[in-house]
Amino acid sequence: MRISTSQFYNTSSTNNQRSFGNLVKTQQEATDLVRVRTAADDPVGASRLLQLDQQKNMLDQYKTNTTNVRNALGTAESTLNGISNILQRVNELAVSSGNAGFTDDDRKANAAELKSLEEQLFSLMNSRDENGKYLFSGSKGDTPPYARNADGTYSYQGDQSQLKLQVGDMLSLATNETGYDAFEQALNTSRSQTRLTSPAVDDGRVSLSDGQVSGSATYNDRFRGGEPYNIEFLSSTQYRILDAGGNDVTLEASQGGKFDPKSDNPSISFRGVDLRLGISLKPGDQANPDAAIAGHTFSLSSKADSIAGTRSPGNSSSAQVTGATISNQGQYNASFPGGGAVLKFTSATDFELYAAPMSDNSRPISSGTLSGSTATASGVSFQLSGTPSAGDAFGIKVDTHQTQNVLDTIGQLRAALSSPVDSDPTAKRNFQAALDSAIGNVRSASDQVASSISSIGGRGAALDVQSETNEALTTENAKTQSSIRDSDPASVMMRLQMQTNMYQASLQSYAKIASLSLVNYI
Structure with missing residues (x-):
């Protein structure tokens, strides 16, 4: 078979170019130890690398989201801790205001401090994050969560939406705590009311407070089903309670319907409601105290909406x-x-x-x-x-009076402390009832804030676990990508040496054969 000169040159040129290209590619691989650069290098490996790269990008996003969630929760938690400290001081002032030795001036001094605490609390509940968004407004980040009404009460303007970020393949966590959850769900302990029905004109001998809800479950399950109740005093030491159907339910009350009028703080506990009882005998009643007290009747029911x-x-x-x-x-x-x-x-x-x-x-x-x-x-x-x-x-x-935000509670307590009661027994009883209500509601608000702090802590713990999982996945992702994409240095150097020798041999052969000519043999 004869080979033309042009065919020889074309074939030799193609082979040399291919050898040179392989050599250059191997030299580059030896430099950075990257085996798979395009799908042509390893179609299966390139496809797997693409999947792993997508997972890496997702893990990077999870890491960013984790940081954002952690920062947001930290800001909310520190703010709620500040609110909790203020509520603790409010509770101290409320309890001390019930001191028998306190005068109207002492209570007014406490009211002045409460005013300052109320302003601090209002400011904290309207706190913003580093982006200028309100912490407790839910999805309404540009709307202050609380607004002061013309009558001095406060209204929640946010919503109940929690803003969530995905921090794992199967886990999304809320970045915020809404004011609805943290402040609006504090149970109102002042949900019941009493009214003197007999005698028609209050003679001041028997007083009964509106009551405080001490057990919400019992109140909802038992009290609400039988109201309104009729509390009738039979003597100076005994009463009976009839429900709306006329059934005698006295045995469910404390001490089975008996009380000691000489006790420092006589009270009635009935179906989750505690009522403060006051007995004030008039001059001449001591001869027959039972007759003086008997016949006093009160209605007891939940506050109307x-x-x-x-x-x-x-x-x-x-x-x-x-x-x-x-x-x-x-x-x-x-x-x-x-x-x-x-x-x-x-x-x-x-x-x-x-x-x-x-x-x-x-x-x-x-x-x-x-x-x-x-x-x-x-x-x-x-x-x-x-x-x-x-x-x-x-x-x-x-x-529905089922809940009450703590700002309204403090406002009501401040108003009660500002009213003079020293020389007015009726005003004193009303003040004591307001104080009982405030103490119960502040405690309820503190519990609700503590629950929100606990919820944030739970999310933080879940975030830590997920963050560790994401870090482990990131490490394994990097190892897997390296095993597919990166080259073995020893094998690359051996291949480089072999290809270098082959290329040099190819060049030498080309030079020898190219110099052949019939002229040399004539």
């Missing part, structure tokens, strides 16, 4: 909801939305009631027509001032 309405800023009229009363308890219990409502007028006289929040797809719960200046819907009668226009809407808020 309070309903208030606020005008929407977008209303075209100046009409206001000036009052609201439950006119039909059955309809109210059956259909009125406990989470609040929206009263919307479709004309100057016709209205519809919606559950809050209202959307374009919401359907009315009930509807009706104004009767004078009263709109009645779902068992509630709303009194309005002015004439509403079509499209006017009013937000309706329901207070």
Whole structure:
């Protein structure tokens, strides 16, 4: 077979280029020890490296999210610890204010300090993070969680949303603690009320406080099912309690319906409610104290829900909801939305009631027509001032007295401490009842804040475990990528030496053969 000169040169050039290319590639591999650069180097390995690289990017994102969650939780926890310290001081002031030796001036001094603590607490509950977002507003980071109303009370303006970040393949953690969870769910211990029903005019001989809820489970399970109750004093040492059905339930009360009027703090405990009892005999009653006390009767029940309405800023009229009363308890219990409502007028006289929040797809719960200046819907009668226009809407808020934020508790305690009681026995009893309520509610608020701190701690512990898992996965990911992508130095150097020798031999052979010519043999 004959080989042409051009064929020889082309074949030799191709072989040399291929050998040189392999040599250059091996030299580069020997320099950085990277075996797989493109899919052509190792299709299966390149595919696996792509998967591992995606996992690495995800782990890097988890690491960033972990840092963000840890910083956010740390800020929230330190703020809640500051709030807890303030509540501890508020509790100390409340307890000391009940000292029998305190005068009106002493209590006013405590009220002044409470005012300062209230402002500090208000500021902390409206704290911002390093990005200028409010800590406790939920998803409404640009809205202050608490606002002071015109009457001195406070309203929560945030929501219940927790902002979550994924810190692991199967784990997402909330970065925030909402004001709703930390402050709005503190149980209100002042959920019951009493009213003297006999005699018609209070003679001051028997007083009974509104009561404090000492056991929420018992209160909800037992007390609510039998109210209203009738407490009738049979003598100066005994009473009986009848439930709404007329059944005698006295045996469920402390000491089976007996009390010692000479005790320093006589009280009645019944179905999760503790009531402070006061007996004050008048001159001449000592001859027959039983006759003086017998016949005094009180009603005992839960506080009725309070309903208030606020005008929407977008209303075209100046009409206001000036009052609201439950006119039909059955309809109210059956259909009125406990989470609040929206009263919307479709004309100057016709209205519809919606559950809050209202959307374009919401359907009315009930509807009706104004009767004078009263709109009645779902068992509630709303009194309005002015004439509403079509499209006017009013937000309706329901207070079931089940919970109370601590700012309102402190405000009520401050008002009680500021009122003179030294020379007024009735005012003194009212003050003591307010003090009992404040102490119970501050304790409840402290427990709620402690629960939020504990929740943050639990998330922090879960974050630590997940962070260790992510670090281990990152290490294994790096090892696996290295085993696929990186070269063995010894094998690379042996291959480099072999390819170098082959390339040099190829060049020498080419030079020898290229110099061959028939001229040399003529």
